[in-house]
Amino acid sequence: MPSANPIALGLRARLIGVVRTTFNDQARGEKPVQRSGHALFPRESVTWRVHGDVTTMMVGGVASLLLQMLHPAVLAGVWDHSAFRTDMLGRLRRTARFIAETTYADRDIAEAAIARVRAVHERVGGTLPDGTPYRADDPALLAWVHVTEMWSFLAAWQRYGRPITRPEEDIYYAETARIAEALGADPIPRSKGEADALIATMRPQLLVDERTREVARFVLNQRPPSMAVAPAQAAIFAAAVDLLPEWARAMHGFKRPPAVPLVRGSTLAIAKTFRWAFG
Template sequence: MPPPNPVTAGLRARLIGVVRSTFNDRAKGETPVQRSDEALFPRGSVTWRVNGDVTTMMVGGVASLLLQMLHPAVLAGVWDHSAFRTDMLGRLRRTARFIAETTYAERAIAQAAIAKVREVHERVGGTLPDGTPYRADDPALLAWVHVTEMWSFLAAWQRYGVPISREEEDVYYAETARIAEALGADPVPRSKAEAETLIAAMRPQLLADARTREVAHFVLNQRPPSLAVAPAQAAIFAAAVDLLPDWARELHGLKRPPATPLVRGSTLAIARTFRWAFG
């Protein structure tokens, strides 16, 4: 076996370092989530495969945020209880860490992460501009957040990862249903058809207003962690907008990226590069 190429090894180390510094808050002493044989999902699961790709999870994560905030109650929770104007990266980091811990970490760590989120949701509530009360622990609201995340992660994987079969897509929804149930969501889709039915049923409740556009602006125009990652971030955010269903883009007043083939090609190249770096 030939000795490792120092240039190649150095490039791999730099790419891994960029990802780890982006998704782990060193000021809080965070370190990468360790994969465990005692996780909620087994190593051979579809969930391990889909949730383990850096680029597709970033594309899907941004797309899911844009979908979620179209629900007035989700938007209100962000508006009333989130420091999105000053800490959008922190919000993205917390979401990414929750997904990582509930997918890969030892079972006790995953269960503690779920309990922490449930505790936070119990304290979050308020009133919509029209006077309607809302609560973050509303089972239907939790179901909307869950289904938009799973739909977005899976759609991003199918476009920029290694596509899986329709049967495996159904398995992904069935596997991840256990997290939604543990958080208190209801109804919880267990197949792609059920997920699409739930999204369609929620559409009459969705809207976009000035507050939606302001939060979306902060999501899509946040400052990159460093100039080195600025081009990749721009491609990933454009890919997230491109991933949205047409009706969601129209509600947001967003247009499909004008150079869609270039955006998709660049994002696919980024995905392949990170998969090479992480082996």
């Protein structure tokens, strides 16, 4: 039971307020996503469990974005069609809200969110610096975005959450495949082995150039919403870099955080604090 101590209650309220302000665009009147008994996934699903932790989703979300930017066509879509220089937090917020709505919200809300994303993808396209055309609704690009997100969320959960078994990891990929399918991704991994194999298959297509480095700088140098949360944000961003596969860190030119035990210990403490706050 949450503590009835006034100081503890005040701290809980402040922490919850920070999270809600960060993940909901109050200027647009967004409210926290309400959990529904008629969601795309049942309450007892592995997906509800993995996606229900604030800290692991933040760590995984930043890591997944860094992975996605290694694909030149995904990078081009961000570079050509988003205001990442002025609204990187907005991009992260929209991704988080999409995950929340498709995981927990009423089925009608989830399906509407998927339809909106598909409509955006249909309008996004262009040409890579080498002249190769790209489209955001390319099934292979959608597969890369999907697998990097699911891989990162699961890896963050396994490190900072309450670890699940290997069969449950397979169930997680099998469950979340329905979102990838609804978005038009192909191929779609339905187990951890298939996810690892898809990432390995797509690695030869990945590269880093000055645009990749610039987007990564914007991701990792975001101004915190308030100085009070600056240390937590720094720990979470360092944890995201630490979460990346070694080959991805090498491509980005990132060094493993110099004090890995401190980064992981701090992030785990942050995770436990938010779990306490949210009961």
